[in-house]
Amino acid sequence: MIGKGKSISHTWASMQYGWNQEKDAEVVYSKNLAGETPKEITEEFKFVQEQNARCTNNTLSFVLSPTIEEGKELNAKALNEITEKFLKEMKLEGHQAIGFVHRDRQHTHVHVYVNRIDFNGRAYNDSFIGKRSQQAAENVARDIGLTTVREVQQEKLDKIKLIRYEIKMIHEKVMVEHRPKNFDQYMKFMERNNVKVIPSINKSNQLQGFRFEFKGHSLKGSEVHRSMSGSRLAIGIAEHAGRGFVKNKDNTVSLLGKATELSGNIAMKVAKKVIVKTIKKGMGIEIG
Template structure:
């Protein structure tokens, strides 16, 4: 993460916070021993350029939890030095602190945006540029990159989607739920939490599925798992379905919720088809 800031003193105080086990891992062209002194040294250089208000660059460098547990002070300093080089911020006042108060170790880096020549460092797209620089540093040092983390998360989500879909199909095929309550109950028995999405108007808008730490909309799991598609596969009783169609509402988890006319119609059609099939089946038996 990277951005330009104006509140240098407050940020510096946060970075150099002893309660967070902050430790200085890098400093350049600075002599101060506390946040106040460092801020004053920044201001001496910044006084050359009154037009630039956001005159300090603030960065947060966050290795993964696993990488952070292995990194020593020497390597944290190297990460910072490499990052500064990639950002072309050498020969500027800079200081970096590492926070170790949480399992997720991270570095706070502050660089004077104003150089010794009084010119301000161009901060256009600073966030994107800092991400690209951090990616390069991670590759250089054999650390896990953001893209790798994102791919791992995507793989995990795709696997969870597949498992939820499999549980859903098994519940529909084997348990044959007769309403949403039964569907929610049977899914929960298989460790998938189905959470109704109800808006401020008490209207049922869909379902979310919670499983293995992931929380996904039905349509995010699979296009066949939207609320309407699920309703089409549930065997609603005909009398119940007709009541739902008449009132555009249904009982679910002990509450009455509103539904859209389209969903009510879908439920009714499904119930009538099942009723017709059942009648034909009885006629064949006779």
Template sequence: MIGMGKSIAHTGASMVYGWNKGKDAEVVLSQYVAGDNAKEVTEEFRIAQEMNARCKKNTLSFVLSPTVEDGKKLDNEKLRELTERFLKEMQLKERQAIAFVHRNKEHTHVHLYVNRIDFEGKAYNDSFIGKSSQLAAENVAKEMGLTTVKEVQMEQQLQSVAIRNEIRRIHERILANERLKTLDAYIKAMGAQNVEVLPSINKANKLQGFRFVYKGENFKASEVSRSMSGGRIIAQLSQNMGITKPLEVGKSAELLGKTLEMSTNLAASIAKNIIKKTIKRTIDTGIGF
């Protein structure tokens, strides 16, 4: 579960959004309020807020988001428990509050609004409220046996690694099985395997490398594998064309019907990789020995 929090000044507008029937909104918790609509609850908040005119951002707004799978299992009673536990963790149990569940999307989530001003006119200390919200949500998730942020992050990292490995295998298979000679041919071959190859252009409008998009993920070449740097890819294609000397490559590349000047770093990387490949081929064939 993810928890996000901040202080806001637009209490009424937020209440209207939270109570939006178009989002299948339902009240799952209310404490120290009696209103039946956004306007009435906003007015109840205002009565306490008038005791502290110096505080302008006088409402606390939170969003509690269980994972999609956890959200499917949580009925309104469980969402109420979740919200109450969160309020306790944040030390907000003795303040006016109202919470709404939105189920209009696959991702069930709770919008919680709490009066930052208590019944004595004191403002809640909202320093580091974003971080505090995350920690409180993490603790509640553990207490209720829900998926925590750390578990979500771990799952995302594992998925990211798997996708990057898949891109690398596709790249290696294409270069091993097809003697491609141009960037356009390489991009087309990768595209046929549903991997989109995007040129990275720097501020000087020079080609500096590539990005790879696959299964909704977008990576720099270096994030996928060191073997997939722009310098190594172009060096391999150049070798397929019979080029063995860096000077034969030039300082520009033909790409998608355009001639793009290469960045200094990319050109240097290509030169270095061509030299490496030439030396390796010499050693492999025994030439000069």
């Protein structure tokens, strides 16, 4: 579960917007309140807030988001328990508060609005409230057996790691089996394996690399693996193509059916590789 929090000043506008995002939003938590609409609740907040006119951001806004799968299983009673435990972790259990759930999207989440001013006129300390709300949500999730934010992050990292590995395996298969002699061939063979390769063109209209789209993910070549950076990919294809891959005069290559200039970095690395290869070949002939 992920928790987000901040202090706000426009209580009614924010609450009304959040409440009206979904028709008949279900209230899952209410504390020290009698009102049933955003306007009525704002008026009750305001009555207490008048005791501390110096505080302008006098309402706290939180969003509690379980994982997609867990959110589908949580009923109003369970969400009430989550909200209550969260506010206790934040030491806000004695303040006026309202919580309502949104199920209009795939991801169930609870909006919680809390009066920052208590019944004695004291303002709640909102220092580092974003970080503290994350930690409080994590403590609650751990306590009741929900997935914590760290577990969500680790799951995402593991998924990205697998995606990177799959793209790299497809890339290596294409380079070995098909030995593409230009970028267009490489892109075509990759797409046959469900990887879409998109050229990255800089502001100077030069090719500086590629992005790889696979299973809903989009990664730069260097993010997939260092061997798939723009320069290393160009070098690999140049080795298959031999002479004529790069037009030395203007450092252009064929891409999507037209001449495209390489960025200075890629052009320089390809040129160095060609020079080294030529020298090694010359040395080999001399030794023979």
